[in-house]
Amino acid sequence: MELQHESTARRKSTYLFLLITGIVLVAFNLRPAITSVGPLVGMIQDDVGLAHWSAGLLMSFPLLVFATMSPIVPRIANRLSNEMTLLVGLIALVLGIAIRSIPMTFFLFTGTLLIGVGISVGNVLLPAVVKDKFPEKFGLMTSVYSTSMGLVASLASGLSVPLAKDTHLGWQGALIVWGIPALIAILLWTYLLRYNQGNQKGIKQAASSSKDMWLSPLAWQIAIFMGFQSFLFYVTISWLPEILQSHGLSIGTAGWLLSITQLAGIPASFFIPVIAGRYRSQLWIALFLGLLSIIGYAGLWLGSSYPVLILSIIFIGVALGGNFPLALSYIGLRSRNAKRAVELSGMTQSTGYILAAVGPLLIGYLYDMTHLWTIPLIALTVVSVVLTVFGMMSGRNRYV
Numbered sequence: 001m002e003l004q005h006e007s008t009a010r011r012k013s014t015y016l017f018l019l020i021t022g023i024v025l026v027a028f029n030l031r032p033a034i035t036s037v038g039p040l041v042g043m044i045q046d047d048v049g050l051a052h053w054s055a056g057l058l059m060s061f062p063l064l065v066f067a068t069m070s071p072i073v074p075r076i077a078n079r080l081s082n083e084m085t086l087l088v089g090l091i092a093l094v095l096g097i098a099i100r101s102i103p104m105t106f107f108l109f110t111g112t113l114l115i116g117v118g119i120s121v122g123n124v125l126l127p128a129v130v131k132d133k134f135p136e137k138f139g140l141m142t143s144v145y146s147t148s149m150g151l152v153a154s155l156a157s158g159l160s161v162p163l164a165k166d167t168h169l170g171w172q173g174a175l176i177v178w179g180i181p182a183l184i185a186i187l188l189w190t191y192l193l194r195y196n197q198g199n200q201k202g203i204k205q206a207a208s209s210s211k212d213m214w215l216s217p218l219a220w221q222i223a224i225f226m227g228f229q230s231f232l233f234y235v236t237i238s239w240l241p242e243i244l245q246s247h248g249l250s251i252g253t254a255g256w257l258l259s260i261t262q263l264a265g266i267p268a269s270f271f272i273p274v275i276a277g278r279y280r281s282q283l284w285i286a287l288f289l290g291l292l293s294i295i296g297y298a299g300l301w302l303g304s305s306y307p308v309l310i311l312s313i314i315f316i317g318v319a320l321g322g323n324f325p326l327a328l329s330y331i332g333l334r335s336r337n338a339k340r341a342v343e344l345s346g347m348t349q350s351t352g353y354i355l356a357a358v359g360p361l362l363i364g365y366l367y368d369m370t371h372l373w374t375i376p377l378i379a380l381t382v383v384s385v386v387l388t389v390f391g392m393m394s395g396r397n398r399y400v
Helices: 002-028 038-049 052-069 074-081 082-100 105-133 135-165 172-197 215-246 253-265 266-276 283-302 306-333 336-369 374-394
Strands: none
Touching: 002 105, 002 135, 002 172, 002 283, 038 052, 038 105, 038 135, 038 172, 038 215, 038 253, 052 105, 052 215, 074 082, 074 105, 082 105, 082 172, 082 306, 105 135, 105 336, 135 172, 135 253, 135 266, 135 306, 215 253, 215 283, 215 306, 215 336, 215 374, 253 266, 253 306, 266 283, 266 306, 283 306, 283 374, 306 336, 306 374, 336 374
């Protein structure tokens, strides 16, 4: 009996270790397939022949897929299990990365579609898996996987140009590299299915959001906050290198500064969920992050010296790094129970990503119209003000 007990305990311990590793590996893959594109967008445009608005659409397309897939993913998980659905999503991601690297417009967007499907599965299910497996450590695990996302996303931005140029891989090879973490994750989650301890149930309560959630003013405030923070994030990873190049920086330097922008947000992505969970109201956190965002984008707009640019991107990085996990925290903090949290998550992600998808396309269009980054940066500063307002409204101590 003792040997059997020790064997069971050892089996559970192994499963727990592999599960945490698997969660981190999934988090590794939720951004680099997108963040690696921004520094290379100029090369892609030259090779494939895309206008700025088309390149903006390339960045917005995955977000439209996120918005479409978010209500569907729980239904798929309800049939297959969370683990199997995550595995299918990872496979779709790898296929998308491979197809997208074919230098033709059709394959570029088809691959991006599959990438959007794969990432949306992880976006929706990863918080659910964490909530299910680590209910008492939800805040800490949210910090762990959101920080993992930010770390690899920043590396993808910084390494894209060196991989493309210094190793002579070209933009195609530089994008394919980011399929390697997904392949590793596929191997681990295939193995994890053997250790699936009876959690064959999906998220049945999330199959369809209740009507009253869509009528809740607080739910819409959180959705708009989620949408605008994603708007700013995807615009930044899409166009910051080009904005910095307009200030006279090289393409390589601009790519690494985008990486620094994301690295600056990693401490915030770890500590914000932990700090937010200790207070009933997060209004002051939203105000602080919002002010950093406003100052950062205004600095890119009004400043021209190198120190001002560096300070601006650091402010932007901290704001972006903190607002995303704050939005995730709101989903749990503004809900009285797990069922309502899942309903709120589905609602905010589906509507929020529609708003976010407008960002890269709109900013690219504004640049095409003016051939200057002045109007786009003014727009980003105004969006930061709106983000701050809705972040503060969402941070009040209320429930949906």
